[in-house]
Amino acid sequence: MMTDLLIDGMLSGTGVRDADAGGYVALDDIGLSAQLVADIANWQRKYEHAHFTGFPANVVASLDEEGLVLASRVQGELIDKCIGYFSNGRMERLA
Numbered sequence: 001m002m003t004d005l006l007i008d009g010m011l012s013g014t015g016v017r018d019a020d021a022g023g024y025v026a027l028d029d030i031g032l033s034a035q036l037v038a039d040i041a042n043w044q045r046k047y048e049h050a051h052f053t054g055f056p057a058n059v060v061a062s063l064d065e066e067g068l069v070l071a072s073r074v075q076g077e078l079i080d081k082c083i084g085y086f087s088n089g090r091m092e093r094l095a
Helices: 034-052 057-077
Strands: 005-008 016-018 083-087
Touching (some): 005 057, 034 057, 057 083
Parallel strands (some): 005 083
8 A cells, every 4th residue: 555644653753754755754745734734743743642651541542542643534535645654662564
């Protein structure tokens, strides 16, 4: 499956990674709505907190559910892109 962007909660990332070229993209540069940019940034902060608390399983599960919803929302706004999701807490791709 070709993926252009991955929603990814990696520490020090932006929440959106270029799946093909690598590296994180600036949320303001990819054409997302202001509300979605704010929601991704908020989710990213929560994922960073989970990192520092040792990725409790219940917290990671909740964050991944939220992240999958965010991936779907990004897909809805960037219809010309293929959007996936990577769980940093589980260290595996979920979508």
